[in-house]
Amino acid sequence: MPKKRRSGGKTGSKKGRSELVSCSSCGKLVRREKAKKRTVYSSFVDYQIARELRAQGTRIPRVPTVKYYCVNCAVHRGIVHIRAKEERKKRE
Numbered sequence: 282m283p284k285k286r287r288s289g290g291k292t293g294s295k296k297g298r299s300e301l302v303s304c305s306s307c308g309k310l311v312r313r314e315k316a317k318k319r320t321v322y323s324s325f326v327d328y329q330i331a332r333e334l335r336a337q338g339t340r341i342p343r344v345p346t347v348k349y350y351c352v353n354c355a356v357h358r359g360i361v362h363i364r365a366k367e368e369r370k371k372r373e
């Protein structure tokens with residue numbers, strides 16, 4: 282059977298089933314290797330104050346927040362894009 286993608290839409294190794302993560306947007310359970318991972322850095326300090334502090338040479342701690350998105354939400358939010366119509370026919 283022809284494959285749509287060489288990777289099968291997964292990242293990393295070709296191991297079997299992986300653990301489930303919840304989509305940060307819709308809550309759907311997706312396998313970790315198939316979900317789109319995004320790390321967002323946020324700060325407790327207000328943006329404008331942080332900019333002034335940074336100008337004075339202060340180091341402001343940032344808190345990383347890891348978010349997983351299912352493919353539907355990743356496409357909707359512009360994290361990944363679908364290919365053009367002709368491109369989609371290519372099997373890679």
Ligand SMILES: [Zn+2]
Binds near residue numbers: 307353
């Ligand atoms: Zn989702």
